[in-house]
Amino acid sequence: MTAEIVSVGTELLLGQIVDTHAAHMARILAGCGISCTRRATIGDNMDRLVATLKESLSRADVLITIGGLGPTVDDITRDAIAIALDDELEEVPEVADRLRKFFATRNIRMADSNLRQAQKPKCGRQIDNPNGTAPGLLCEKDGKVVIALPGPRGEFDPMATGYVRQYLEHLQGGQVIHSRVLRIAGMGESSVEELIRHLMDAENPTVAPYAQPAEVHLRVTARAATREDADLLIDPVVEQIRSILGNHLYGFNDTTLEAATIELLKKAGETVAVAESMSGGSLSARLTSVAGSSQVFLGGAVVYTVATKVALLGIPEELIREFGPVSEEVAKAMAVAIREKLGATYGVAVTGNAGPTADIDNKPVGLAYIGLATPEGVSVDQAKYRGIREDIQRRSTQTALNLLRNEILR
Amino acid sequence: MTAEIVSVGTELLLGQIVDTHAAHMARILAGCGISCTRRATIGDNMDRLVATLKESLSRADVLITIGGLGPTVDDITRDAIAIALDDELEEVPEVADRLRKFFATRNIRMADSNLRQAQKPKCGRQIDNPNGTAPGLLCEKDGKVVIALPGPRGEFDPMATGYVRQYLEHLQGGQVIHSRVLRIAGMGESSVEELIRHLMDAENPTVAPYAQPAEVHLRVTARAATREDADLLIDPVVEQIRSILGNHLYGFNDTTLEAATIELLKKAGETVAVAESMSGGSLSARLTSVAGSSQVFLGGAVVYTVATKVALLGIPEELIREFGPVSEEVAKAMAVAIREKLGATYGVAVTGNAGPTADIDNKPVGLAYIGLATPEGVSVDQAKYRGIREDIQRRSTQTALNLLRNEILR
Numbered sequence: 001m002t003a004e005i006v007s008v009g010t011e012l013l014l015g016q017i018v019d020t021h022a023a024h025m026a027r028i029l030a031g032c033g034i035s036c037t038r039r040a041t042i043g044d045n046m047d048r049l050v051a052t053l054k055e056s057l058s059r060a061d062v063l064i065t066i067g068g069l070g071p072t073v074d075d076i077t078r079d080a081i082a083i084a085l086d087d088e089l090e091e092v093p094e095v096a097d098r099l100r101k102f103f104a105t106r107n108i109r110m111a112d113s114n115l116r117q118a119q120k121p122k123c124g125r126q127i128d129n130p131n132g133t134a135p136g137l138l139c140e141k142d143g144k145v146v147i148a149l150p151g152p153r154g155e156f157d158p159m160a161t162g163y164v165r166q167y168l169e170h171l172q173g174g175q176v177i178h179s180r181v182l183r184i185a186g187m188g189e190s191s192v193e194e195l196i197r198h199l200m201d202a203e204n205p206t207v208a209p210y211a212q213p214a215e216v217h218l219r220v221t222a223r224a225a226t227r228e229d230a231d232l233l234i235d236p237v238v239e240q241i242r243s244i245l246g247n248h249l250y251g252f253n254d255t256t257l258e259a260a261t262i263e264l265l266k267k268a269g270e271t272v273a274v275a276e277s278m279s280g281g282s283l284s285a286r287l288t289s290v291a292g293s294s295q296v297f298l299g300g301a302v303v304y305t306v307a308t309k310v311a312l313l314g315i316p317e318e319l320i321r322e323f324g325p326v327s328e329e330v331a332k333a334m335a336v337a338i339r340e341k342l343g344a345t346y347g348v349a350v351t352g353n354a355g356p357t358a359d360i361d362n363k364p365v366g367l368a369y370i371g372l373a374t375p376e377g378v379s380v381d382q383a384k385y386r387g388i389r390e391d392i393q394r395r396s397t398q399t400a401l402n403l404l405r406n407e408i409l410r
Numbered sequence: 411m412t413a414e415i416v417s418v419g420t421e422l423l424l425g426q427i428v429d430t431h432a433a434h435m436a437r438i439l440a441g442c443g444i445s446c447t448r449r450a451t452i453g454d455n456m457d458r459l460v461a462t463l464k465e466s467l468s469r470a471d472v473l474i475t476i477g478g479l480g481p482t483v484d485d486i487t488r489d490a491i492a493i494a495l496d497d498e499l500e501e502v503p504e505v506a507d508r509l510r511k512f513f514a515t516r517n518i519r520m521a522d523s524n525l526r527q528a529q530k531p532k533c534g535r536q537i538d539n540p541n542g543t544a545p546g547l548l549c550e551k552d553g554k555v556v557i558a559l560p561g562p563r564g565e566f567d568p569m570a571t572g573y574v575r576q577y578l579e580h581l582q583g584g585q586v587i588h589s590r591v592l593r594i595a596g597m598g599e600s601s602v603e604e605l606i607r608h609l610m611d612a613e614n615p616t617v618a619p620y621a622q623p624a625e626v627h628l629r630v631t632a633r634a635a636t637r638e639d640a641d642l643l644i645d646p647v648v649e650q651i652r653s654i655l656g657n658h659l660y661g662f663n664d665t666t667l668e669a670a671t672i673e674l675l676k677k678a679g680e681t682v683a684v685a686e687s688m689s690g691g692s693l694s695a696r697l698t699s700v701a702g703s704s705q706v707f708l709g710g711a712v713v714y715t716v717a718t719k720v721a722l723l724g725i726p727e728e729l730i731r732e733f734g735p736v737s738e739e740v741a742k743a744m745a746v747a748i749r750e751k752l753g754a755t756y757g758v759a760v761t762g763n764a765g766p767t768a769d770i771d772n773k774p775v776g777l778a779y780i781g782l783a784t785p786e787g788v789s790v791d792q793a794k795y796r797g798i799r800e801d802i803q804r805r806s807t808q809t810a811l812n813l814l815r816n817e818i819l820r
Contacts, residue, residue: 012433012436012449013436013446013447013448013449014436014437014440014446015432015433015434015435015436015437015438015439015440015446016433016437017433018428018429018430018433019428019429019432019433020428022425022429022451023422023425023426023427023428023429024425025425026422026423026424026425027424027425027426028425029425030424030425036423036424036425037423037453037455037458038423038450038451038452038458038462039422039423039450039451040448040449040450040451041432041448041449041450042447042448043447045447048447048448052448055465179424179426181426188518189480189481189482190481190482190520190521190523190524191518191521193482193483193521193523194521200483208420208454208484209482209484210419210421210484211480211562213562213563213564219421219426221424273718274712276691276694279695279698280694280695280697280698280699280703281686281691281692281693281694281695281697281698281710281712282691282692282694282695282698282699283691284686284690284691284692284694284695284712285689285690285691285692285694285695287690287691288689288690288691288692288712288714288803289690289692289799289800289803291765291766291799293690293714294714294715297714298714298715298717298718299711299712299713299714299715299718299722300691300711300712301709301710301711301712301722302684302691302694302698302709302710302711302712303709304698304703304704304707304708304709305704305708305709307708307752307753308683308708308709308752311751311752311753312709312711312722312751312752341721341722342717342718342721342722343717343721355701356701384515384516386541386542387541387542387564388541388564388568389699389701390564390699391541391564393698393699
């Protein structure tokens, strides 16, 4: 069974609002095992909307519209659906009465256009909207289903996750599509793909890579009668991928690299402190974004100048003058100093040049040294990142977290 | 002139990511005075993508695709455009060489699929991508224009707002819709709206408020023959708003509060250092996200535990034990200590409880103290923020930056 989603509203075509409803509806369809094959966005223009609805109905089994059900003349979805289904609108007397009462009890004169909300295509029925004046619509005709949902979030969300999800689950008769996202650090997208390409030809579950900022995600998706059955199909594929990628696979679904690292520290009963130059506090910020991080993250120093490296960390000024702030030696000294100063198991240090110019220390933009001090000693990784300042900072914290993670797992 | 946008990616149809790029591109088109009449979203499916591209080309003058330009077999946009334009792909030798060098200098074996990124339709040219390996595409054929943009944000944003916007403005050469965004800190959306409501009835320029995380934006939009003419309509309205909102108006368009603050510090020849507990490094991260911040931001301490406050800042342990880490007294001590330790003009401190539980110091979630030490003394603001952990951290850094900004402007 396939579905298409049509979002209606000129404000969407102008980019004034982002279409989060369509993404939400897409997740609901996926969860019901219905394949969403296409989405479209149309402005408040009757000809274009009718044409788009007809095209969608010629292809898909289920058509879902979002928006354009309100009382104003701009709200054309109801009329467009009736035309696309070759049907007519009729008024539902009880709904018209309810609207009249709604305005009367609030002592507001009702604009006549409000009564349009009491209309429905003759072949369809209305979906109750306890959170607004515009009911939804559900039409079944010639083997096709059309569902119209209102645009305001407080009306859309409950109707979509409530009645409509149940209806769709029933319609589909039980099959679900269920995904698990595998999160991978320390490898590029093409390297990951090369190693697991033989798994990408399978049809159930499917395996697909996608690049995320400074990491790679693999989505494993199965079709089955229930979510539990889908998990049984997904589990062995995940195990295969794990045996290929090893520790590069750091977590699942919404687990971030910082959350995975904090979790490992908690389990090991160990702590970390950080000293940041290039990353400017963003490594600390990532660690402290995790609720409960205060158990294992002791704190850090953001040492953005030579004088600050001396004042906060006690790094000898001569060392910095001799090798430059962007150097292996200074990265080591920073990691060791913060580890000792705060009494942490691990000290992590980031120094480098995030750009946009090569003015710091005359080192090229993107060059970075990541230091890691442990109870056994101190090591440094050199890296060369591409991208804008934000990317370079992000990648440096990704390397730092991943080095720490691998050290804990060692 | 009309345009359509086609976003490519199964992850969009599954609702796993929200399509913010399409909204961004829609705003750019609107800004160029080009009517975006339709948007579509297609998965990684060649037949459907080619069919959709052909349909769009039959209707619109300009077709913009987003995503699917990367190196993997899932990345089918390049091939689909060639088919839809009835053209063939050819390799651009210099780009292929650049790719080989890119991998060679990083000592990574290049998967062969990477070379697909060196291909372009014969009728088109590539758009340089300084932030990634996949160039964009620009094809002009039979009076139609096809532009293909890469999906990763760090590559999409600069290409869309840079080369592509300029190209489209030139292409349109007629009326433009031009906006200026006014950024406001320290006031809520309804307070702003109440003060400027009389300006919101105008038609050219229009004035519309948008609530953003922890701040408010006002968009002033004018239609005119050129961008310069539009600016002449916008200028007096901006002056009216400035006279009403005063220093609450901190910047325009993409100027962030951190960038505005760094700019003020530079002009005043002053410096700042920060001590963060609750904000966990995110205040430092915001300041250092600004290119050139190292001239005025000396550094900071992320003091997430009592012991760290003592070790890095020398705050007396008795003081913390007496008043608790979330207190006016500790906020003051942190601000004074970091200012003195780093020899900065200003010391800013953030302490509070970001949640999710009230376990720190038994202070309620959302309670925060923001300290500001200046050459004249030290003051503290108490705040109570609402929202989840991330909101609370963000709001605390917003208050801190705004306090500092108002102090410099005093």
